[in-house]
Amino acid sequence: MSSFQLLMEGFAAALTPVNLLFALVGVTLGTLVGVLPGIGPAMTVALLLPITFTVPPASAFIMFAGIYYGGMYGGSTTSILLNTPGESSSMITALEGNKMARRGRAAQALATAAIGSFVAGTIATALLVVAAPLVVDFAIGFGPEDYFALAVLAFVGVSAVLSRSLVRGLASLGLGLVIGLIGIDQQTGQARLTLGVPQLLDGIDVVIVAVGLFALGEALYVASRLRHAAPEVVPVGRAWMGRSDWARSWKPWLRGTAFGFPFGALPGGGAEIPTFLSYATEKKLARGVSREEYGKGAIEGVAGPEAANNASAAGTLVPLLTLGLPTSATAAILLAAFQQYGLQPGPQLFDHNPALVWGMIASLFIGNTMLLVLNLPLAPLWARVLRVPRPYLYAGIILFAALGVYALNGTAVDLVVLFVLGLLGFAMRRFGLPIAPAVIGMILGPMAEIQLRRALAIGAGDVTVLVRSPIAAVLLLLSLGALLTPVVRKLAERRELAPARKE
Amino acid sequence: MSPDTPVPEAPAAGAAPEGGRRGWWRPELILALVVLGLGVFVIVGTLDVSAAASQLGIGPRFFPILVGGAMIVVGVFYVVDVLRGGRGDPEESEDIDGDMPADWRSVALVSGIFLAFTAVLNTVGWIIGASLLFFGLSVVLGAEHRVRAAVVGVVLGIVTYLLFVKGLGVTLPGGPLQGVI
Numbered sequence: 001m002s003s004f005q006l007l008m009e010g011f012a013a014a015l016t017p018v019n020l021l022f023a024l025v026g027v028t029l030g031t032l033v034g035v036l037p038g039i040g041p042a043m044t045v046a047l048l049l050p051i052t053f054t055v056p057p058a059s060a061f062i063m064f065a066g067i068y069y070g071g072m073y074g075g076s077t078t079s080i081l082l083n084t085p086g087e088s089s090s091m092i093t094a095l096e097g098n099k100m101a102r103r104g105r106a107a108q109a110l111a112t113a114a115i116g117s118f119v120a121g122t123i124a125t126a127l128l129v130v131a132a133p134l135v136v137d138f139a140i141g142f143g144p145e146d147y148f149a150l151a152v153l154a155f156v157g158v159s160a161v162l163s164r165s166l167v168r169g170l171a172s173l174g175l176g177l178v179i180g181l182i183g184i185d186q187q188t189g190q191a192r193l194t195l196g197v198p199q200l201l202d203g204i205d206v207v208i209v210a211v212g213l214f215a216l217g218e219a220l221y222v223a224s225r226l227r228h229a230a231p232e233v234v235p236v237g238r239a240w241m242g243r244s245d246w247a248r249s250w251k252p253w254l255r256g257t258a259f260g261f262p263f264g265a266l267p268g269g270g271a272e273i274p275t276f277l278s279y280a281t282e283k284k285l286a287r288g289v290s291r292e293e294y295g296k297g298a299i300e301g302v303a304g305p306e307a308a309n310n311a312s313a314a315g316t317l318v319p320l321l322t323l324g325l326p327t328s329a330t331a332a333i334l335l336a337a338f339q340q341y342g343l344q345p346g347p348q349l350f351d352h353n354p355a356l357v358w359g360m361i362a363s364l365f366i367g368n369t370m371l372l373v374l375n376l377p378l379a380p381l382w383a384r385v386l387r388v389p390r391p392y393l394y395a396g397i398i399l400f401a402a403l404g405v406y407a408l409n410g411t412a413v414d415l416v417v418l419f420v421l422g423l424l425g426f427a428m429r430r431f432g433l434p435i436a437p438a439v440i441g442m443i444l445g446p447m448a449e450i451q452l453r454r455a456l457a458i459g460a461g462d463v464t465v466l467v468r469s470p471i472a473a474v475l476l477l478l479s480l481g482a483l484l485t486p487v488v489r490k491l492a493e494r495r496e497l498a499p500a501r502k503e
Numbered sequence: 504m505s506p507d508t509p510v511p512e513a514p515a516a517g518a519a520p521e522g523g524r525r526g527w528w529r530p531e532l533i534l535a536l537v538v539l540g541l542g543v544f545v546i547v548g549t550l551d552v553s554a555a556a557s558q559l560g561i562g563p564r565f566f567p568i569l570v571g572g573a574m575i576v577v578g579v580f581y582v583v584d585v586l587r588g589g590r591g592d593p594e595e596s597e598d599i600d601g602d603m604p605a606d607w608r609s610v611a612l613v614s615g616i617f618l619a620f621t622a623v624l625n626t627v628g629w630i631i632g633a634s635l636l637f638f639g640l641s642v643v644l645g646a647e648h649r650v651r652a653a654v655v656g657v658v659l660g661i662v663t664y665l666l667f668v669k670g671l672g673v674t675l676p677g678g679p680l681q682g683v684i
Contacts, residue, residue: 037597054672082597091595167580168591171538174574178541181570185552185563192563193548216617218596223609223644227600389647390598392655395640398617399633403663406624407673415621419614426610431531432591449566456561 003133003358010358014366019062022055023363026063027370030070035078035382038218039397041071042330042439045337046210047404052340058356062363064337068330069121069364072310073371076113077382080302081106083232090309092275096294096301101234103297107379110239112249112299113306114375119250120257120307121368124314127261128321129361132350135322140347144454145466147323149475151448154267154325155441156479161270162434166486172433175424176441179204186446187453199413204421206336208405209442212418213435214329215401217425219394224430226390233386239379241299248290249303252282256307263308264315267327271312278304314364321345321357324447329436332443339443527586535585539578545571612643628678629668634660 013019033044045064052060079090080097093113100109142150159169182193183203194200241249259274259281282300290298319325324345326332338345343353350357375382405418428435452466459465467473549567593601616639624632637656638649646652667673 050673051671078597163591165584165589165591167577167584167589170573170577171535171581174538174570174577175541177570178545178574181545181567188563190552190563192552192567193545195548220610220613221594222596222598223613224605224607225599225601225603226606226609226644227598227603228645231597391641391644391646392652394598394644395637395646395652395656396659398613398640399637399659399663402617402620402636403633403667403675406675407667410674410676412621412624415624416618419617419621422617423614427534429594430605431534432593433534445570452566453561456565461561 003129006354006358007129007362009355010360010362011365013058013355013359014062014363019059019359019363020366022059022063023066023367024370026066027070027367027374028066029063030067031074031077031371031374031382032070032385033067034071034074035385036074036388036393037078037082038222038394039215040075040330041067042328042333043210043214044071045330045333046207046214047400049207049333049337049340050404050407052337057341057343057353058359060337060341061334061356061360062367064334065360065363066367066370068334069310069313069367070371071330072121072313073114073117073375074382076117076306076309077110077375077379078386080109080113081234081236081383082386083234092279092305093302093309095279096298098234099295099297100299100302101236101297105297105299106234106236107239108241108245108299109297109302110236110379111241111376112245112303114239114372115241116249116253116256116303116307117310118368118372119253120260120309120311121314121371122365123254123257124261124264124311125361125364125368128314128317128364131265131318132322132361135318136347136350139323142323142347142471143469144451144458145469145472146475148448148451148455148466149472149479150267150323150325151444151451153475153479153482154319154327154444155437155448156482157267158270158327158440159434159437160482160486161273162436163432165432166483168431168433169437172428172435173437173441175428176438176443177445179209179438180442180445186450199411204417205408205414206333206443207408208414208418209421210329210333210336210439211401211405212421213425213428213438215397216418216422217429217435219398219401220422220426221429222390222394224426231386231390233383236379236383239376245299248299252278252300252304253307255281256304256309257311259304260308260311260313261315264312264327265318266315267319267325270328271309274308274312275305278308317364321349322347324349326440326444329439332436332440336443529585531585531590532582535578535581538574538581542571542574542576542578545574609643613640616640616643625676626678628680629675630657630660630664630680631678632660632676633663 014023029044030041033039033041044067075090076093079094080101083098097109097113100106155173159173160166163169182200184191184201191201256278259278263274264271279301282304283294286294286298286300290300294301316328316331319327320331320334324335326335335345343349401418402415405414408414425435455465467476545567549564552564595601616636620632620636634656637659638653641652642649664675668675
């Protein structure tokens with residue numbers, strides 16, 4: 001069956017009243033947590049993982065997809081309306097967006113962000129429909145050594161790109177890998193690193209790790225440096241924009257999409273680089289009024305990066321669905337959700353569960369449309385959410401974190417583990433260790449181990465089996481390149497500085 | 504939980520050198536040493552895992568040795584980097600005031616309240632425990648109206664209990680209010 005037909009069937013599955021309701025709940029929740037500082041889509045999906053025990057997979061993934069896309073929309077509202085620096089992927093939006101808002105053009109900034117996100121999200125999801133079957137065809141012949149090499153590339157890529165300090169990125173990755181090792185070895189049934197504690201035999205639940213590192217870690221970090229001034233939110237009415245704004249926005253939207261999608265699909269690509277590239281490109285291309293406005297609130301500087309941000313979110317789903325390879329923290333949690341259902345994303349998933357995959361992809365189109373409707377007229381409502389007093393916000397986040405973790409097994413022991421992981425998350429934030437490599441290491445680590453052992457079993461102990469396949473060899477070379485790039489960059493910087501000092 | 508036991512000391516130990524400088528000493532050194540120590544722990548901790556020798560290929564110890572070895576290498580680089588004055592970028596967030604000195608009192612109080620909640624949860628039940636947790640945390644974090652914080656806490660406690668226990672079938676401890684609600 002062609003992918004178009006499969007997509008249409010996916011729409012049929014996603015358009016049932018129950019699934020539409022799940023999509024609506026997902027996008028609303030996603031926007032809400034995206035708007036609120038201190039809580040994001042990764043943690044929200046992690047907290048909702050327990051519903052996988054009662055809800056059918058299609059509905060759960062439709063909701064998770066809604067949260068994933070909704071979080072992107074919500075983040076842009078925060079960075080435009082709130083006058084404080086936020087997370088790195090939405091920081092670029094804040095550069096021009098917040099200046100626009102303070103010049104009284106908040107409505108237009110929000111509109112170009114929302115419509116741009118919709119345009120980029122829709123185009124990028126369509127690209128996902130086209131690209132996914134191609135990647136699946138390509139990956140169907142992948143052996144275990146190829147999958148292992150892919151995992152290595154994802155590990156190194158995420159660690160090297162997300163942090164300015166390579167060693168801190170790798171340290172974060174290592175912490176995640178160690179957490180992933182704890183528990184019974186899946187192949188031999190041997191207990192590892194459990195220290196004789198029976199509760200650790202099943203390993204540490206991904207919910208506890210994600211909630212600890214994200215929610216409790218963030219809350220403790222905020223407690224240490226809480227901004228005591230009340231949040232300054234720019235007031236805004238309904239989001240709208242005029243004819244000239246449209247004329248200035250549509251090209252940046254398309255260019256942003258072109259930057260975002262491929263970077264999102266790359267292991268370690270993420271949203272930071274394409275949003276920045278889009279910002280720089282629009283700045284270079286700006287003429288006339290826009291040139292004068294750039295740096296003081298030009299609409300192009302919001303339209304482009306926001307589109308890039310959303311397109312990269314869709315791009316992230318390509319390796320996740322077709323190869324089982326998460327390249328962001330949220331994608332890693334989504335992978336954990338698949339595992340809860342006993343599903344393994346990859347070429348086989350498209351073969352065995354086409355209804356589920358295509359239903360989820362179709363729901364991305366639906367969710368995107370819902371988000372546009374939700375964000376344009378309801379902008380004032382989301383702006384009000386931003387005014388939630390911070391003491392209540394973070395007390396509430398900790399309360400829900402405790403609730404979600406306690407509900408897993410009904411034991412207070414898990415809450416203590418949660419607290420320890422919260423301290424780890426706090427220390428990582430304070431010292432600038434990125435969180436995403438730890439989460440990806442924990443979830444992808446055990447799978448990398450299985451593939452490595454399979455590959456070596458096939459090679460009967462011969463290590464060269466790992467590079468015998470050309471694909472694996474290329475991927476490992478790329479990983480080495482990603483590992484060396486920061487080192488080379490540092491050396492180059494030093495060489496540039498050296499003559500300058502002599503003068 | 505020995506892999507994590509050194510971690511709780513990180514913020515507490517970091518508190519001391521915040522004011523007075525002690526030469527090469529940096530709080531981040533503890534985290535770097537934890538990474539290094541974890542690498543050693545992973546290798547030592549899996550020594551007793553008896554690899555089934557009859558197995559084709561490699562046993563359950565191979566990957567831990569790989570991870571542990573890599574952690575030791577990264578850990579050494581990390582320690583050296585910290586000693587040489589390298590630093591990462593502390594994460595930025597909307598509610599973080601990066602210019603402020605760290606407020607260790609708040610961190611300690613939030614930690615204390617959370618651990619106290621953990622200790623009494625099964626005795627007092629979810630509604631009372633969660634209400635107190637919310638009230639305590641919001642006051643520590645600077646809530647201005649204590650009465651309002653208390654009311655919000657009680658409402659949240661009751662609403663989450665009803666929603667999750669009655670609505671979603673999650674098991675939460677009832678405590679003394681078991682029969683009442």
